[in-house]
Amino acid sequence: MTLLDLLGRRRSTPVRLLGPPGPDPAQLRRLLNAALRVPDHGRLVPFRIIALHGPAQARFAEEVAAIHARSEPALPATAFDKDRERYAAAPLILVVVACIDQAHAKVPAQEQLLSAGCVAHNLLLGAHALGYGAQWLTGWAAYDAAVATLLGLAAHERIVGFIHIGTAREEAPERPRPTPADVVSDWAAP
Template structure:
């Protein structure tokens, strides 16, 4: 089978860029829609589409960040100034943030675990789609992914879970390589 050299090189060098190291320009709406079309092409047993997207862009990122900061400060009143600044910028570090929402639920034929894994595959595909269109991307979860009291603010419905927040923008810098696991530590060949 012929090797797709460009894809192989991409997979060998793929890196996430921290959200705080992103800036404008971010993707346009047509680019976002293309990313979401690409991200949706994942294994999906039963064709359930057990996930959906919420796109945070423009002034809405600032509004939600301010509301999240109020909740964070109420939950932790002794927060230092540096963390307060972080809380105020949760969704404004990158020009666009896309939440991948898992809608995994019991099903007569499709295990819930497979549905959850499908949402994870969507997150990775969204990272790769952003990269394919020339943008940096970072998959984060953050505290508010797990705090159901703020889910209505984020647009997350009851029974849904956040698989990740994908931050997308233009990189301010290019990171170096990071340590990767040695295959000998993570691979078992059955029968050997």
């Protein structure tokens, strides 16, 4: 399969369709090495990755549900069950964290954030290339201060996304996609 074939077939596999097995240690190392090959103006490495798997992942799922219950106690219990299920379904979650230097003299914060976003996208593409399903999610937890504290994030860090990786139990559904004619235009000089 060529790279363009891979890109043309890439789609997110909903977390509810992901299960074991996930990447073995050698595959994970290969995936991470590929994911880190992103544009990085100034070679700042404005990102890091936190791996959630095994008992720690189960504990994280419980903690996230508890944080949500404390912040929105009026929600039905099914909302907190959904949190637990979301973070426990796939055998591996890679949390991509942007480490932004807002005061950097040469590299704007937006470029640093986009570099971290490229890491997340490379993880999706790499998982797909290895034959796994994956989904990039944010949701309320990506923006919650208590979740950031739970993960040990510093003040200059923020979650770009939770990349859920596992084996698809069924084929991911396709969705309508824009065509180049929908989004590309030619610029004409004034």
